[in-house]
Amino acid sequence: MNSNTPTNTPSATPSPSGVVYGDIAFWMAVAGSMVAIVGMFLYFTGNQFFDSESLLNGICRGQRADQIWLNASPAKNVLSGHWYLHHLGTSDGISMLGIGIACLAGVFGAWGSFVTMAIKKDNPPVFVIFVFVIALILSASALGWVSIH
Amino acid sequence: MSVMDKIEILKGIDNRDDTGTTGSETHRSNRYQVIKTLLLIVATASAGFGAIFGSIGTEMTALGPTLFFIGLILVCASIGIFAVLAGVGGGVIFVPLFMGFTNIDSYIIRSTGLFVATVGALIAARPFLRKGIANIRLLYTAALPYAVFAVIGSLMAGYIKSSMGPSSEAFIQGTLGVLVIGIGVLFVMKKNSEYPDVNHVDAFTEAMNLPMPYFEDSLGKVVSYRVKRAKVALVLFCVVGLISGLFGLGAGWAMVPVFNMVMLAPLKVAATCSKVMISIGDTAAVWPYIQGGGMFPLFAVPSMIGMVIGTLIGTKIMLRVKAGFIRPLIIIVMFGSGIRLIMKALG
Numbered sequence: 001m002n003s004n005t006p007t008n009t010p011s012a013t014p015s016p017s018g019v020v021y022g023d024i025a026f027w028m029a030v031a032g033s034m035v036a037i038v039g040m041f042l043y044f045t046g047n048q049f050f051d052s053e054s055l056l057n058g059i060c061r062g063q064r065a066d067q068i069w070l071n072a073s074p075a076k077n078v079l080s081g082h083w084y085l086h087h088l089g090t091s092d093g094i095s096m097l098g099i100g101i102a103c104l105a106g107v108f109g110a111w112g113s114f115v116t117m118a119i120k121k122d123n124p125p126v127f128v129i130f131v132f133v134i135a136l137i138l139s140a141s142a143l144g145w146v147s148i149h
Numbered sequence: 150m151s152v153m154d155k156i157e158i159l160k161g162i163d164n165r166d167d168t169g170t171t172g173s174e175t176h177r178s179n180r181y182q183v184i185k186t187l188l189l190i191v192a193t194a195s196a197g198f199g200a201i202f203g204s205i206g207t208e209m210t211a212l213g214p215t216l217f218f219i220g221l222i223l224v225c226a227s228i229g230i231f232a233v234l235a236g237v238g239g240g241v242i243f244v245p246l247f248m249g250f251t252n253i254d255s256y257i258i259r260s261t262g263l264f265v266a267t268v269g270a271l272i273a274a275r276p277f278l279r280k281g282i283a284n285i286r287l288l289y290t291a292a293l294p295y296a297v298f299a300v301i302g303s304l305m306a307g308y309i310k311s312s313m314g315p316s317s318e319a320f321i322q323g324t325l326g327v328l329v330i331g332i333g334v335l336f337v338m339k340k341n342s343e344y345p346d347v348n349h350v351d352a353f354t355e356a357m358n359l360p361m362p363y364f365e366d367s368l369g370k371v372v373s374y375r376v377k378r379a380k381v382a383l384v385l386f387c388v389v390g391l392i393s394g395l396f397g398l399g400a401g402w403a404m405v406p407v408f409n410m411v412m413l414a415p416l417k418v419a420a421t422c423s424k425v426m427i428s429i430g431d432t433a434a435v436w437p438y439i440q441g442g443g444m445f446p447l448f449a450v451p452s453m454i455g456m457v458i459g460t461l462i463g464t465k466i467m468l469r470v471k472a473g474f475i476r477p478l479i480i481i482v483m484f485g486s487g488i489r490l491i492m493k494a495l496g
Contacts (some may be wrong), residue, residue: 012281012361012362012363012364012371012372013281014278014279014280014281014363015278015281015285015361017285018278018281018283018285019278019279021274021278021285021425022274022275022276022277022278022279022425023275023279025271025274025275025428026271026272026274026275028271029268029271029272030272032268033268033453033457036446036449036450036453037450037454039446039450040218040446040447040450040451043214043446043447044214044215044218050445050447052213052214052447053213055214055445055447056213056214056217056447059217059253059254059257059445059447059448060217060252060253061252062251062252062253062254063254064254064256064310064315065254065256065257065310065441065442065443065445066442068254068257068445069442078441078442079442080440080441080442081440082440083442092446092447095446095450096444096446098450099264099439099444099446099449099450100439102264102267102268102271103264103267103432103435103436103439104432105271105428105432106267106271106428106429106431106432106433107432109271109428110429113285123285123286124286124358126357127285127286127289127290130289130290130292130293131289133293134289134292134293134296134429137296137297137300137433138296138429138432138433141300141432141433141434141436141437142432142436144436144440146300146304146436146437
């Protein structure tokens with residue numbers, strides 16, 4: 001066959017490892033988004049981590065991110081890493097947790113896909129290695145191991 | 150009707166009149182819908198920008214953050230509508246527009262742009278993988294260099310920010326300006342093919358065993374396909390990943406042409422693989438921005454909500470309107486944003 005055309009090939013079943021990635025990624029992204037939205041609504045009822053006046057001023061007036069941290073955060077410094085885990089009592093902390101959960105969706109999805117691919121053996125071994133390396137890169141990134149901060 | 154006849158019909162689907170009516174009546178109806186859509190986008194964006202600028206003067210009261218929040222949702226909703234109709238990801242419009250036309254720090258805009266693109270892609274990926282249209286062999290092979298270089302790009306962004314000081318802003322704006330104009334040129338020249346012909350497959354691509362057939366609902370058939378030039382594509386994905394990580398752009402605008410025009414994968418496979426790859430590569434790239442303090446919920450969450458709402462509205466509009474009119478508009482927006490970014494960089 002020389003061209004990419006539809007044929008009467010008997011079946012085309014989706015790869016279980018792909019399905020697992022899609023399901024984990026979808027539900028974690030939805031859950032994370034919901035938590036972030038809940039946190040944002042709590043923001044308007046008070047108990048904020050950032051001083052809202054300084055934060056809004058800083059964002060709208062074009063201050064650099066680190067300058068905003070200096071002016072608006074109680075720490076008066078840039079809190080690198082997963083700072084929100086130590087401030088879950090604040091609305092910003094909850095919102096950032098939601099953002100974190102959504103951004104972890106791809107990481108967990110990749111590990112789920114790796115495990116499924118390794119167990120089911122539905123693809124050549126080279127792809128198991130690929131998804132394993134991808135999962136490692138995503139995990140290293142999420143854990144802050146590849147951060148310059 | 151033969152399968153090839155059906156393909157020809159699908160290729161020409163934009164030219165069909167799906168209401169059954171013909172001639173000037175249909176043309177008038179579509180023109181009315183087009184005007185309504187444009188007015189909706191302009192009104193939403195104007196209301197949003199009005200609320201954002203209103204919020205700056207009222208930051209001393211509780212109304213400031215609320216207005217900012219609502220305004221940002223409206224602006225991002227209009228971007229989302231526009232993006233769907235133009236057939237691109239929201240990130241590629243979000244980042245240049247906000248960087249070109251607001252004072253907001255580019256590091257914050259890029260981290261939020263990546264977050265918005267990532268969440269959109271994570272949610273959109275599921276049906277493509279469940280139906281098997283997104284080919285996981287193809288996308289994992291491409292995602293590896295893409296993710297590595299997306300991380301390198303985001304680390305470079307952090308390094309440029311910390312080492313170049315205030316001049317980093319001008320550097321990023323100028324480079325992105327040139328890039329965005331390049332993307333505009335790509336939109337002008339782009340000629341995707343739904344089912345490209347593959348005459349000869351090189352040994353490396355053959356050995357990779359990348360193709361996975363999928364069932365095409367519209368044809369009621371299984372589509373078997375082949376791809377080629379995997380080596381060239383892997384190099385290109387390194388470049389695309391670097392750009393995505395450095396500038397915070399979702400990179401569907403570049404990935405689809407690489408899959409479809411370089412590797413000659415069917416257009417549907419290219420588009421779906423690109424969406425899933427954004428969810429992987431941008432996950433890797435977004436974390437260094439988060440860890441570097443570039444993400445603020447007051448900016449990120451309404452942007453995400455607006456983009457999701459806009460995408461849903463845009464999808465509904467797309468079913469009723471022939472969206473070809475958006476294509477010249479997005480080219481104008483890309484050129485306008487690019488020129489504005491270069492002007493800002495030059496001071």
